[in-house]
């Protein structure tokens with residue numbers, strides 16, 4: 001894409017803060033057993049079958065104010081909840097800490113991290129330009145090495161359009177408006193359930209939607225820009241931002257909120273919007 005805003009501040013804010021709907025059919029539950037499929041063995045999953053965010057897997061990070069995003073993340077069940085087999089990250093129009101919206105963000109930082117492998121999630125998104133849900137990873141060494149040296153692997157981002165999602169890599173020499181990115185069209189709107197996945201190895205990174213290969217980036221391609229940053233542990237982030245630089249760069253909106261056009265502000269005024277996650281699974285070749 002032509003424009004990819006920096007996650008720089010976000011990454012650092014993340015570290016600094018490290019202290020810290022609608023019902024839908026749920027996929028068949030397969031937790032509790034390693035699942036072998038084409039040589040891949042499931043090594044971890046959260047199927048979101050409980051009644052709260054599993055603290056052995058996730059922190060709820062509220063201390064993130066970056067990219068001119070318009071939400072205050074909270075730990076409230078109104079913004080972050082688990083029920084009916086899914087994680088729900090919900091954006092609401094309600095003032096909090098000087099921000100016009102509240103929402104939710106969970107991270108596996110300090111809880112679960114993975115070197116290479118298959119990371120996938122089944123996700124259903126709301127539609128409304130300026131909504132910015134994402135499923136992504138950061139290098140666990142970010143506190144030591146900083147961003148972008150730590151590496152950032154964006155598995156799925158959406159800025160509120162129903163027909164496309166984006167992916168990207170960030171690292172030393174290829175960050176912010178990174179040259180390594182792509183936009184892809186799921187077979188049906190993002191408001192339907194889709195499986196977003198990345199397979200990473202020492203030689204390449206492959207992105208899939210619903211099992212269909214969308215993009216392959218080789219290590220050699222990355223190393224044309226800078227050091228490969230993906231041979232080390234990374235953790236998972238699921239978050240639902242509202243507005244900010246990436247949405248604004250696409251939809252052009254500055255008012256009524258930065259990156260949030262009037263129609264989406266009206267949508268949020270009418271009611272909360274929820275990013276729903278059925279499961280997150282990680283597999284590795286063994």
Ligand SMILES: [Ca+2]
Pocket residue numbers: 026027047048049085086277278279
């Ligand atoms: Ca589930």
